[in-house]
Amino acid sequence: MSRLMVLIGWLLDILSLRGLSEPIFQKYATADDPAYPVHRAIWRKILSHDVSGAMELAQAHWQKHRSPRVGRDLVNLYIREKQYDKxxxxxxxxxxxxxxxxxxxxxQADIAEFFLKDREKALELYKAADPVCERHPRRRYTLAILFKRLGRLYRDMGDAEKLEETLERHYAITPSNFRDREFLELAQMRLNRGDRDGAKEVLESGFQASKRSVELRRAYERMGFGTPPPIPPRKAKIPDMTGITKIPVRTRVFYEGDDPVEAVKEYAGDKVQTGDVVTLSSCVAAIMEGRMLMEGAAPDSFIATLVAKLVSRRHAVAGWGASAPMANPLSVQAALEEIGTLRLVVAAFIGGIGQLLGKSGWFYSICGPQAGQIDDILGALPPYDYYVIMGVSDPNDLSNRIARALGEGIEAAIIDANDLGIAWAVGYSDGANPSDIERMMADNPAGNGEEQTPVVIVRREPQVSEQA
Structure with a gap:
């Protein structure tokens, strides 16, 4: 009976009837079933606060099948329980x-570094991954992820020679995760060894990768290379921010299993005032909820591969640039699993027609907001930069819980913003005005790099509130 019900649930899932399929998976999936329905059942149990039931199912399935997808779910559950050795x-x-x-x-190496805090073990494991990266079909991506970790460790260990070697290798593959810090460090290293032309080249590459960076322009002048190129205008006009103060709050790196409500309260609770709006990055909130799909853990379906191939043909990636989210089969697979196969196929077909007619946005209009929130690999900080990050499960509910935790007169929102002048309040508390919040967050004060400021306090000056 349970096997038949799981098959029915799977059919409903393919037909994009998720409201019907998910409860079926949660109730009937067992350790004898394939990985996908078990994975859906595990996460449904987690969302229902049945962590012990999720753990029992994940452990039983892992012992029988050693499925990578369920294995990663089990890793998440152990991290939630702080059982890092397991x-x-x-x-x-x-x-x-x-x-x-x-x-x-x-x-494996990330657990050693970020959770077990065993830096030496992590370094050994990262080094062992180097030759595997070199022969990987997506060599550039895998090496970019590896070099980010090696650079971090060599920097923390004070090994300047190894850091420079790693930065040079990292720079050579023109990756999208080479940030201001790396550009500045490598430029200074080249300058120190008398290679002025090389240092200048690094900073000029940095202008391509980080088009609005003030720090890189200051370094260009400080190193004697003349006047740097001006900061280009944003594609979208930034609204007037007179009378509005934004306070980015620097935090530690948050991990899966962290409580987003407690995290915001810890870092912003003693800084807020009545009338403030506190925002939290949607990507970071989703990571804390565990809403992500790891490369290698789930096979890419034929449909996901096909859609990604079509998208990548329309969106060529230049050096230092990131690809369009849906150009990665894993991102399409994540969208497919969020909204169902039928809906994604219809969205891809209608989106293709829109492209022929010169219209954009039809694909995401049909897919819905969850697909629009998907962030591709290299978009997050380590250890989650080889994961596709999905949207928060219930952003309005999370916003309300954050607002209640911060006290009366405080509102909250979950924000997805970029450096193009566009902010999206994907969720907000009952008393918040989403369009007003989006206007105030249009300049992306949290940043899209490595600022570690996922929490922003937005405050109006008293006279502005009175006029409003």
Missing amino acids: AFDVATKMVEDHPDSVWFRFL
């Missing part, structure tokens, strides 16, 4: 089962 053991078994998968090697 999470590391699961990741180690994934590497043993799939020695040519660089993604499981990253997972």
Whole structure:
């Protein structure tokens, strides 16, 4: 009976009837079923606060099948319970089962570095991943992820020689995750060894990668290379911000299993005033909820691969640039699993017609807001830069819980913003005005780089409030 119900649930899932399929998976999926319905059941149980039921199902399925998808779910559950040794053991078994998968090697090393805090072990494991990255079909992406980690460790360990070597290798592949800090460090290193032309080249590459960077322009002048190019205007006009103060709040790196409400309260609770709006990055909130899909953990379906190929043909990626989210099969797969196969196929077909007619946005209009919130790999900070990050499960509910935790007279919102002058309040508390928040966050005060300021306090001056 349970096997039949799971098959019915799977059919409903394909037909994009998620409201019907999810409860079926939660109730009937067992350790004998395929990985996908078990994965859906595990996350439904987590959202229903049945973590023990999710753990029991994940452990039983992992022991029987050693599925990477459920193995990653089990890692998440162990991290939530702070059983980091057990999470590391699961990741180690994934590497043993799939020695040519660089993604499981990253997972294993990341647990050692970020959760077990064993820097020496992490460095050993990252080094072992280097040759696997070199022969990977997506060499540029895998090396970009590896070099980010090696650079961090060599920097923390004070190994300037190894850091410089890593930065040079990282720079050579023109990746989208080479940030201001790396450009500044490498330019200074080249200048120190007398290579002025090389240092200038690095900073000029930085202007392409980080078009609005003030720090890179200051360094260009400080190193004696003349006047840097002006900061280009944003594509969207920034509204007048007179009378509005925004306070980006620097935090630690947040991980899966962290409580987003407690995180915001910890860092902003003693800074807010009555009338403030506190915003939280949608990407960071989703990571804390575990709303992500790891490279290598889930196979890309034929449909996901086809749609990604069509998107990548229309959106060529230049050096230092990031690809369109849906140009990665894993991003399309994440969207497919969020909204169902039928809806995604219809959206892709209608979106293609829109492209022929010179119209954009039809694909996302049909897919809905969850697909619009998907962030591709390299978009997040390590250890989540080889994950596709999905949208927050219930952003309005999360916003209300944050607002209540911060006290009376405080509103909250979950924000997805970029450097193009566009902000989207994907969720907001009951007393908040989403269009007003989007206007005030249009200049993206949290940043899209490595600022570690996912929380922003937005405050109006008293006279502005009175006039409003």
